Amino acid sequence: VQIHTVILRYLQMELKSPFTTSFGTMKTRPVLLVEVVDEDGVCGWGEGVAFSAPWYTEETIETTWHMLETFLIPLLFQAPVYHPDELRDRFSIVRRNYMAKAALEGAVWDAFAKRHGVSLSSALGGEKKEVKVGVSIGIQPITNILKRIEQALAEGYQRIKIKIKPEWDVNVVREIRHHFPDVPLMVDANSAYSLRDIDRLKALDDYELLMIEQPLAVDDIVDHAKLQAKLKTPICLDESICSYEDAKRAIELKSCRVINIKIGRVGGLTEAKRIHDLCQQHHIPVWCGGMLEGGVGRAHSIALATLPHFSLPGDTAASANYWERDFIDPEVTVDNGRIFVRQQIGIGYTVNLTEVERRIVRSKIYKK
Numbered sequence: 196v197q198i199h200t201v202i203l204r205y206l207q208m209e210l211k212s213p214f215t216t217s218f219g220t221m222k223t224r225p226v227l228l229v230e231v232v233d234e235d236g237v238c239g240w241g242e243g244v245a246f247s248a249p250w251y252t253e254e255t256i257e258t259t260w261h262m263l264e265t266f267l268i269p270l271l272f273q274a275p276v277y278h279p280d281e282l283r284d285r286f287s288i289v290r291r292n293y294m295a296k297a298a299l300e301g302a303v304w305d306a307f308a309k310r311h312g313v314s315l316s317s318a319l320g321g322e323k324k325e326v327k328v329g330v331s332i333g334i335q336p337i338t339n340i341l342k343r344i345e346q347a348l349a350e351g352y353q354r355i356k357i358k359i360k361p362e363w364d365v366n367v368v369r370e371i372r373h374h375f376p377d378v379p380l381m382v383d384a385n386s387a388y389s390l391r392d393i394d395r396l397k398a399l400d401d402y403e404l405l406m407i408e409q410p411l412a413v414d415d416i417v418d419h420a421k422l423q424a425k426l427k428t429p430i431c432l433d434e435s436i437c438s439y440e441d442a443k444r445a446i447e448l449k450s451c452r453v454i455n456i457k458i459g460r461v462g463g464l465t466e467a468k469r470i471h472d473l474c475q476q477h478h479i480p481v482w483c484g485g486m487l488e489g490g491v492g493r494a495h496s497i498a499l500a501t502l503p504h505f506s507l508p509g510d511t512a513a514s515a516n517y518w519e520r521d522f523i524d525p526e527v528t529v530d531n532g533r534i535f536v537r538q539q540i541g542i543g544y545t546v547n548l549t550e551v552e553r554r555i556v557r558s559k560i561y562k563k
């Protein structure tokens with residue numbers, strides 16, 4: 196089918212509470228919504244997940260918009276798409292810019308599923324009817340962290356992840372373990388350490404952590420391999436894995452024992468599925484990461500997480516974990532640590548244009 200219209204919308208969303216990582220604090224979250232319309236009027240929705248600053252990867256919401264407008268939308272208009280898997284090759288003449296590619300590819304996947312009258316989960320080959328969910332808790336005073344954990348466990352979340360950085364790690368984990376000796380717990384450093392910190396990282400081995408996420412530099416799978424050889428706790432890579440090839444190299448070098456798959460970071464659902472299949476062959480457990488997405492991005496992540504090898508709880512928490520009001524209907528809810536996968540066609544949630552309009556900063560329509 197030929198896609199003849201793409202609409203980009205830039206929204207500004209307010210987080211319910213600020214989110215602090217080793218890099219800094221976010222109070223608001225810009226969202227790039229992508230809507231595509233095909234020749235028969237079938238619509239699909241995608242979401243760009245870059246932030247306003249390039250701390251997580253090199254992309255920002257503005258670079259995403261630019262890449263879409265100047266290169267990716269024209270490439271999409273160039274020829275019909277018979278299957279969304281084709282876009283990986285078509286977009287490959289643009290280097291990297293994975294979040295931009297994923298935003299547009301995701302919208303085409305949604306339209307593709309709707310056209311065939313199936314859920315996005317089924318279109319991807321997913322089988323699970325529910326997915327397991329954990330929650331990611333930002334850096335904040337320890338009393339608040341303990342309160343958030345208690346609340347999350349009461350809501351049934353299946354594992355707790357906290358953000359760490361040098362000087363905010365062993366002490367915090369020790370305190371959490373003191374109050375919650377058995378809770379499934381992991382930590383995420385967002386690349387705040389180097390091999391010089393090996394003693395601090397080894398000290399975390401005493402706390403039965405499920406894994407340590409991305410302790411070292413984003414592009415350093417060599418040092419991660421050296422560290423993994425010295426740690427009992429599994430290393431999970433996030434920022435380091437931007438493609439199937441990255442995953443292949445990390446597995447071969449033994450740089451990690453777990454991989455966090457994020458659709459935006461790897462350039463789309465097709466690539467995410469390839470990484471999933473590779474990890475399945477190599478018995479590397481995977482889980483679906485989060486980017487503080489709005490409802491459309493979260494819906495895509497939930498669909499991806501229905502693939503069989505997503506065995507660990509993901510970071511796809513309920514809408515209410517992030518927003519006073521998400522812009523989809525219904526909002527995503529978590530029931531005893533599980534999200535029931537909607538079986539309606541496409542992403543299974545409707546975009547609420549009134550909620551979208553309320554937050555719009557700018558929008559633009561592109562025609563073939």
Ligand code: OSB
Nearest residue numbers: 251331385484485486487488510
């Ligand atoms: O590293 O997984 C991360 C949020 C923003 C950017 C990076 C990360 C995170 C999270 C929270 O840990 C994930 C979520 O709840 O959406």
Ligand code: MG
Nearest residue numbers: 383408409433
């Ligand atoms: Mg992470």
